[in-house]
Amino acid sequence: MKKCLFSVAALLGLLLLISGCAQQQLSPTAVAEEQLLRLPYVSQQDQRQREYFVYLPKSYGADPTKTWPVMLFLHGNGERGNGLDELDYVLAHGPLYEAWIQKRDLPFIIIAPQLHMFDMDKRAAYIANRTPAQIPQRLAQGTVEREPLFVPQGPMTAGAEIRDMSEIAQTLPVGWDQVEADLLMMLDTVEARFAVDKSRIYLTGLSYGGFGSWYLASHHPQRFAAVAPVVGWGHPDLMPAIAKAGLPVWAFAAGRDTAVTKPHFYAGMNELERLSDAEIRFTVHEDMAHDAWRRIYGGEDLYRWLLDQQKGSKGPRQWR
8 A cells, every 4th residue: 555655745746847948938037048050062163062051049949930031241352261160260251149148138040151261361461370269259148349340540541532433343253142142041051951031131241251242142143031231342243233222321431441442332322322212221330440340240230220121120129
């Protein structure tokens, strides 16, 4: 009889334990933390195995009915690599740096690939001489201290006007246009595997990635709800397709940028504004040098504007 009573008590205890665990799993506070995934793929450019980052924001999956906006981010020239042991260089700048390293709660699924080297390390000393010590690290507690903005010397100037860009190439050498098929594959994969709001897929990039953003937006404008090129100008020849699709654009330049100079932006921006009925913004940080992207991605205005853009929407959306 005692044996039977012990068994019943043990069974009741086990049921209470299971019930308690179930309640804990269903608790509103028991939500997923942000995740940084590395997804494998074979590049169509060289048939080699590579990986790319996919960032999942905090609370992703907590509500199985919720879909999330996607941001495809294209990095600058200095973060190129083999897509394997060099992939972490992509963490150095931009929205992925903000979300993963600075632990900002950005409500986007972020796709962040790495551009092939294409022998650029033989042309650029800042790539050839970089070391893994330059890669920012996510801390277990707190966040790393932000690097100070570069303070250029000398007065702010207007710069010489450039109207004719017919002799200037649409893109930079061995840029993101070389891996166009890979980028489209990544978008397709993320849309298929994750809870994606297909009406809110955004494109942004800095410097070399800004040029890449213009190129990809021009060739596949139907894939995106908005595009935000940062310190990378758009060639006038790329604008008709962007305008025809009604794609909203917010472009950024830096007044003291000596790498991608401000006067090169106006021919393309004026052509886009002339052709498009969509919202077109152009912001010049006159006091900044090329690394104006630190201020732009470090703020909130760009993210809020992106989330206001939605295919088929007639009104703005709220970030929170």
